[in-house]
Amino acid sequence: MCNETAGIKGSFTETGEKYYRGHVATLSRCQRSTVMAGPSPKPKAEETPMIRLPLPLLRMALLAGLMLAFQGCATPPTDPDALAAFNEANDPLEPMNREIFAFNEGADKYVIKPLAQGYVNVVPAGARRSVRSFLNNLNSPVVLANDIMQGEVQRAGTTLGRAVFNTTLGIGGLFDVATEVGLPYHDEDFGQTLAVWGVGEGPYLVIPILGPSNPRDIVGLVADGFMDPLNWYLENIHLGYLTYVRAAIDGIDKRASVLDALDEIKRTSLDFYATIRSLYRQRRIDEINNGVAPAGTPGGSNMSEDGKDGKPTEQASPPDAAPASDGPAASAPAPDAPAKASPSGGESVSEKNSI
Amino acid sequence: MSSRRLLLPIVVLVLGLASLRPAAADPADDAAKFIDDFGHRAIAALTAPNLSDGELNTRFKSLFEEGFDVAVIARSALGVFWKRATEDERAQYIPLFEDYIVEIYASQFRQYSGEDFKAKSAHAEPDGSVTVISEVVQPDGPVTPLQWTLVPADGGKYKIRDIKIEGVSMINTYRDQFSNEILQHDGKVAGLLESLRRKTASLKASGNG
Numbered sequence: 001m002c003n004e005t006a007g008i009k010g011s012f013t014e015t016g017e018k019y020y021r022g023h024v025a026t027l028s029r030c031q032r033s034t035v036m037a038g039p040s041p042k043p044k045a046e047e048t049p050m051i052r053l054p055l056p057l058l059r060m061a062l063l064a065g066l067m068l069a070f071q072g073c074a075t076p077p078t079d080p081d082a083l084a085a086f087n088e089a090n091d092p093l094e095p096m097n098r099e100i101f102a103f104n105e106g107a108d109k110y111v112i113k114p115l116a117q118g119y120v121n122v123v124p125a126g127a128r129r130s131v132r133s134f135l136n137n138l139n140s141p142v143v144l145a146n147d148i149m150q151g152e153v154q155r156a157g158t159t160l161g162r163a164v165f166n167t168t169l170g171i172g173g174l175f176d177v178a179t180e181v182g183l184p185y186h187d188e189d190f191g192q193t194l195a196v197w198g199v200g201e202g203p204y205l206v207i208p209i210l211g212p213s214n215p216r217d218i219v220g221l222v223a224d225g226f227m228d229p230l231n232w233y234l235e236n237i238h239l240g241y242l243t244y245v246r247a248a249i250d251g252i253d254k255r256a257s258v259l260d261a262l263d264e265i266k267r268t269s270l271d272f273y274a275t276i277r278s279l280y281r282q283r284r285i286d287e288i289n290n291g292v293a294p295a296g297t298p299g300g301s302n303m304s305e306d307g308k309d310g311k312p313t314e315q316a317s318p319p320d321a322a323p324a325s326d327g328p329a330a331s332a333p334a335p336d337a338p339a340k341a342s343p344s345g346g347e348s349v350s351e352k353n354s355i
Numbered sequence: 356m357s358s359r360r361l362l363l364p365i366v367v368l369v370l371g372l373a374s375l376r377p378a379a380a381d382p383a384d385d386a387a388k389f390i391d392d393f394g395h396r397a398i399a400a401l402t403a404p405n406l407s408d409g410e411l412n413t414r415f416k417s418l419f420e421e422g423f424d425v426a427v428i429a430r431s432a433l434g435v436f437w438k439r440a441t442e443d444e445r446a447q448y449i450p451l452f453e454d455y456i457v458e459i460y461a462s463q464f465r466q467y468s469g470e471d472f473k474a475k476s477a478h479a480e481p482d483g484s485v486t487v488i489s490e491v492v493q494p495d496g497p498v499t500p501l502q503w504t505l506v507p508a509d510g511g512k513y514k515i516r517d518i519k520i521e522g523v524s525m526i527n528t529y530r531d532q533f534s535n536e537i538l539q540h541d542g543k544v545a546g547l548l549e550s551l552r553r554k555t556a557s558l559k560a561s562g563n564g
Contacts, residue, residue, distance in 0.1 A: 081435045082542035085534040268459045268558065270532050270550050271539070278531035279523055286522020 090204055091277060097206040101273050104211055108255075112209075116255040128253065130174040135250050136185050137166045137173025142224050146188035150196045155290070158183050187287065190227065191220025195288040204277055212280035383477035386485040386505045389513045393422045394472045394489065401464040408462075415461035416453070424506065424514035425453060432529040433544075436537050440544045448544070451551040452529075458558040469494050483507070484516065 074094040077083050091097060119128070140163040147156035162178035162185065170177045179185060194216050195201070202215035213221070225231055225243075234242045269275040400414050419425065429452045430437050440448065470493050477487040487503040502519040518525045533547055540546020 077538065077542055079542050081439055082538060084435050085538055089531070089535060089538070264463075267561075268554075270536050270554055274532055274535035275528065277535075278528050282523045282527060283521065289522075291522065 089274075089277070090201075092203050093205065097204065098273055100206040100208055101276075103208060104206065105272075107209060112252070112255055113259070115252050116259060119252050120256050120259065128256070129176075131249065132253055133166065133170065133176040134173045135246070135253065136176070137163060137170070138230060138246065139187075139228075141230070142190075142228050143186070143188045145227055146190055146193045146224075149190075149193045150188065152188075152290075155186060155188070158186070159188075186290070189217075189220050190223040191217035191284075192288045194220055195284075201284075204281070212276055217284070381479075382507065383479050383485050383487070385511070386503075386513050387474040387477035387487050389505065390477075390487045390489055390503055390515075391472075391474045393418075393515075394474075397422075398464075398467070398472060401461070402467045411464065412457050412461045415464070416457045419453070419457065419460075422515050424508075424516050425449070427516060428526060429453070431526050432533055434530045434534055436534065436544055436547075444544045444548065447548055448551075451548060451555065455551050455555045455558075458555050475500075480504075485513070 073092045074086075076086050076092075123131070140159055144156055144159045144163070147159050162183045165178040165181065165183065166173045166176060169175075176185070199216055201217070205213050205215065205218065207213050207218065210221075231240075231243050234240055265275055265279070266272050397418050400418065401411060406414070426449065429449045432452065433440065433448065437445070470491050472489060472491055474487050474489045477485055479485050483506065485505045485507075487505060489501045489503065491499045491501060493499075499520065503515055504517040504519075505513040506516055508514045516526075536547045536550050537544060540550075
């Protein structure tokens with residue numbers, strides 16, 4: 001479909017110069033994400049006989065990496081305004097993403113959401129709170145490590161204090177007594193840490209089952225898995241499957257917490273896919289900034305009369321929004337349908353949601 | 356005697372200044388009061404018993420127009436495409452945007468179940484707007500912080516420019532959606548107008564339920 005993906009590995013340098021700049025940015029983003037999302041050295045560790053590696057999410061990430069290598073990019077529009085909007089959406093792999101999104105919607109409808117509903121119906125609220133507290137407490141080592149890596153001393157102290165209180169007084173984490181003594185829970189992950197370190201998010205990606213993400217967050221997810229001492233322990237006492245069980249319960253609990261909200265968003269969105277993409281990005285930026293608007297962005301008033309200075313990005317938005325001077329792709333295979341980003345799978349989703 | 360006569364004006368002056376000062380120096384307090392008042396008035400008006408769907412929408416719309424800076428919000432939500440929209444498209448767009456918002460949010464008040472609402476803090480921003488943080492407290496549930504951006508309006512009032520919940524801004528969410536819709540329609544604003552028309556009609560048809 002998309003001309004630039006035919007030989008994403010080899011053709012980049014030869015044809016790159018012929019594209020106008022927006023095209024190149026997209027292409028290089030495709031390229032980069034292919035590299036980032038498939039952490040190729042890691043699988044080799046599997047061969048090491050002594051210590052077994054926890055591999056819960058690695059396969060998923062590899063799968064995503066493979067799909068990136070084979071799937072297409074969206075065709076950037078030629079019109080400058082449309083191109084600016086296209087770059088802001090930062091979703092060059094939209095056709096592929098929409099297909100995975102549609103798959104995820106099906107999985108949600110027939111498996112995940114029913115499980116989440118069943119969970120809410122069967123398990124009383126108090127017990128569900130304990131499950132959440134327990135899972136949060138299990139996650140403490142990872143949160144603590146990321147707090148430290150981000151140089152957040154006070155938040156690291158909070159996480160440590162919480163783990164101590166909740167593991168002891170809270171009976172293994174079943175009760176969140178720490179919140180009541182003024183140590184509320186906060187989340188951290190390695191994707192956020194990378195962002196704090198200045199790593200860009202890369203293009204938007206939808207991962208099978210796991211949903212919205214980007215290369216930075218995929219790397220973060222895998223790193224967090226490796227960082228977690230519990231995963232190593234379970235793997236080495238041959239109970240590695242418990243890592244999956246934990247992830248599944250975590251996912252169902254999180255899905256259960258947004259049952260009504262997600263229905264409502266789906267009902268009212270012009271395009272469910274695009275809304276989720278927007279929400280994911282905004283939430284991540286907020287999480288990266290620990291809920292505090294970054295300096296220079298007056299809280300919430302990130303708009304101007306003509307809506308030019310848009311979003312509270314934690315990084316500069318793509319600078320190459322303007323097309324280069326050599327006109328719309330003179331020699332390169334021209335983008336034939338300017339702004340039509342989704343040739344096939346995408347439309348079915350957007351159609352379905354705009355009826 | 357004369358010292359006594361002097362005392363009264365001094366007391367009046369001091370008291371007067373003291374009572375004047377907070378009001379004059381802190382627009383943030385006014386804005387917080389505005390949000391508190393507006394929020395409670397909205398809850399009272401929109402959760403009144405036996406409201407018909409039509410009446411609920413009418414009430415919501417008039418509150419929305421009163422409290423929100425609708426024209427600026429609509430324009431910001433169109434982002435870069437505002438300046439390329441024709442006069443005719445702009446004239447169609449603003450009421451369509453408003454109808455869409457009314458259809459989405461008015462029905463939310465059907466689910467109201469005693470949540471309370473209060474402004475917690477407020478501060479002025481360098482750009483002249485005021486940020487108010489309020490909380491929605493559910494009877495036995497989590498506290499959701501809401502962040503309001505307001506700008507001063509005529510008659511000592513305020514207009515709401517944006518609402519943020521956990522980092523998600525209303526304007527940014529609509530701008531992303533609308534940009535996407537325009538991109539899906541060959542960069543044409545008319546495509547968005549058609550989508551808005553269709554979506555609003557389908558929301559209206561499906562009622563509040």
